[in-house]
Amino acid sequence: MSSECQVRDTHRVILVLSGCLSAPTEPEAPLSAAVGGPAPHASVATDTADALAAGAVELPIRWSDVPIVVGAGPSGLAAAMDLGDALVLESADAVGGRARWAGGFLFMVGTEEQASFGSMDTPELAAADWEALTGAPPTDATRTFLAATDGIRDRLAGMGLAFRLDRPEPVTRLLREHAPTGGGPGLIAALVDHLPEGVEVRLSTPVRGLVFVDGVAAGVRTDEGWIGADTVVIASGGFVDRADLVELHTGWADGAWRLGSDYGADGAAIDWAAESGLGTSTLEALGVYRDVIGVPGADGDAMRFDSAMVYPWVWVDSTGTRFVDESATWSVLLSGLANSRPNVWAVTTKESVAAHVADEDIPLLVEGESWRCASDWTALADDIGVDPTALTDTMMGVFSIGARSMADPFGRGPSTFAVADGGTPCAFRPGSIAAKNFGGLAVDADGRVLDAAGGVVPGLWAVGEAAGMGVPGMGGAWGFDGSLSAVLWSGWRTAAAIRAER
Ligand SMILES: Cc1cc2nc3c(=O)[nH]c(=O)nc-3n(C[C@H](O)[C@H](O)[C@H](O)COP(=O)(O)OP(=O)(O)OC[C@H]3O[C@@H](n4cnc5c(N)ncnc54)[C@H](O)[C@@H]3O)c2cc1C
Structure with missing residues (x-):
């Protein structure tokens, strides 16, 4: 071995850096299966030093003594x-x-x-x-x-x-x-x-993959080669x-x-x-959240709207029935939407939205051409393909709760963000962007x-x-x-x- 050779004992495996390669010995089982290979617990040569020396495997371009993040x-x-x-x-x-x-x-x-x-x-x-x-x-x-x-x-x-x-x-x-x-x-x-x-x-x-040796994490693959690390x-x-x-x-x-x-x-x-x-x-399930109206600002670092704001609309599914409390946290709200109800409409009146959102911002609310308005709730329901009777009942229920100054069955109280009765019925498909997921590697x-x-x-x-x-x-x-x-x-x-x- 050369004088620059370094050998590190990392948990159950010995990794040898390039200085050790001057004296090839009898080839052992190749290690290629372990480097970027399919399974962390793949059975590979335990005498890693010999296998590396035999040139059976690509060498790390670098050994990191500190953890790789x-x-x-x-x-x-x-x-x-x-x-x-x-x-x-x-x-x-x-x-x-x-x-x-x-x-x-x-x-x-x-x-x-x-x-x-x-x-x-x-x-x-x-x-x-x-x-x-x-x-x-x-x-x-x-x-x-x-x-x-x-x-x-x-x-x-x-x-x-x-x-x-x-x-x-x-x-x-x-x-x-x-x-x-x-x-x-x-x-x-x-x-x-x-x-x-x-x-x-x-x-x-970019990291292209993980490197395992004998079931132990041993580094990461990059475009230049793999970098070794014990963490x-x-x-x-x-x-x-x-x-x-x-x-x-x-x-x-x-x-x-x-x-x-x-x-x-x-x-x-x-x-x-x-x-x-x-x-x-x-x-x-996808546990994403995204406000219905926020979009990244033109400068890429700001959102146009307050993502936490609850605006005056009621979410209904294709049956025309309200299925969620719109004042729930956005992740809960939109998880419900994403996981089970893809055909969702936000239903409101034009006047209710106009009280909170400037006309020029309305296109930001909606996806594509999906802002629909009609003369009455039945016509709107027909247009968006939901059950007309159920939609009318849903909205009448919402209005009556608002008029009685009581919290509705979902807990949303009468407020400035309630849909106001007596306007032009409108609906839109929420223009949402998935922001994050809650599932991942098991830890x-x-x-x-x-x-x-x-x-x-x-x-x-x-x-x-x-x-x-x-x-x-x-x-x-x-x-x-x-x-x-x-x-x-x-x-x-x-x-x-x-x-x-x-
Ligand atoms: C528009 C928007 C608004 C959001 N608002 C909120 C909010 O208000 N509150 C909130 O809690 N969360 C919010 N989120 C979600 C939040 O930003 C993320 O949950 C959080 O950033 C996750 O952090 P992270 O470090 O786990 O991953 P990330 O932030 O995704 O960082 C991962 C990093 O790893 C890099 N990377 C990926 N693959 C590789 C690879 N192979 N090799 C090397 N590098 C790699 C990526 O480039 C990235 O820099 C929002 C997200 C978006 C998109």
Whole structure:
């Protein structure tokens, strides 16, 4: 072996760098199956050094002594921040991931900002609301996250962020979505400002796959070759830009939904799960959320409308029946839409919308030519293909509740955002963009990636949206809004676990 040879004992495998290759020995079983190969637990040569020496396998172009983080979105930046030393590989030419376009709303409980509204919010109240909205109690991991959100707020405030709570509705629920200074871009700038010197971020460096040796994560493949590391953190985001994966994992193919294909949720993690036998969680449904009216601003970093605003319309399905409380959190609302009711119409009166939205903005509300108005509810129902009797009954019910000043069966009280009686009946298909998914790689409570059989894959971790928001049990059909707090928290929590292991 040459004097530059380095041998690293990483868990159950020995990796040998290029300096060791000067003395070929008897060839062993080739390692090519292990490098970028199909299964992390594939049986390969255990004497890796000999096999490498025999030239049976492509060599790493570099060995990273620090963990590799795949993706420089909020979860990857958070993980890198607390790892202290990390090599972050990012496919885009900028950091920030999807949060570059996000309002940056963060779900947090028991904060100073809530107290300033006179709200005494607690994790227990949040857990009760969660159950009421989703029909299922939060998991232990979700409860742990809920209890941690106040600390997330304090940490971000210590990084110079201030928060705004300005959601006018729903009146029946506590305000929990905090808008940070500067929205998503402001959040990213604060994270970048606080990256330690030991973090190297390489832009325009897509990771093409994972490298496993003897069932252990051993690095990542790039266009230049593979980079070895004994710790790999997948922070590559979700898959909502990939129509094929959305359809595969949710059964939802089209309807009132549009994929946000400009945002870079390329589904890399889920592809790797399929290639490598990794486990996936909660992919039975697409837990996306998107406001019905927000669109990225022309400058790419702002939304035209307040995404949390509840506007005056009632959502009905093809039977003409209202099926959801429009004041529910957007993820709940739109999960209902995406998962089960593709033929959805937002029904209102022209005058109700005009009271809140300027005429020139109305085209932004709707998808294509789908804004329809008619002389009465029956004619409108005929035009949009829903049951006329049911639609008329639905709207008359809504108006009578408004007139009686009582909350409706869904809990939405009379308010400035109620549809007003006595105008021109109109309907539109919501112009929605899928913003995120809640399913992803299966992980344990610290973010260790699990294989398809539920076992831990040594050396492999996942955070953020790649791991269904990084908190087991948070995924599924009913996510919550402001999940960026979970995204950050999962990065910090997993970094702490990795540091404890190293
Ligand atoms: C318009 C819009 C508005 C939103 N508003 C909100 C909001 O108000 N509140 C909220 O909580 N959430 C919001 N979201 C969702 C939120 O932005 C995401 O959930 C969050 O950014 C996920 O963080 P992440 O780090 O897990 O993944 P991402 O932000 O997707 O980052 C993943 C990073 O990995 C990179 N990457 C992907 N594949 C590879 C690869 N193979 N190799 C190297 N790098 C790779 C990507 O380029 C990206 O930079 C919004 C999203 C959109 C699109």
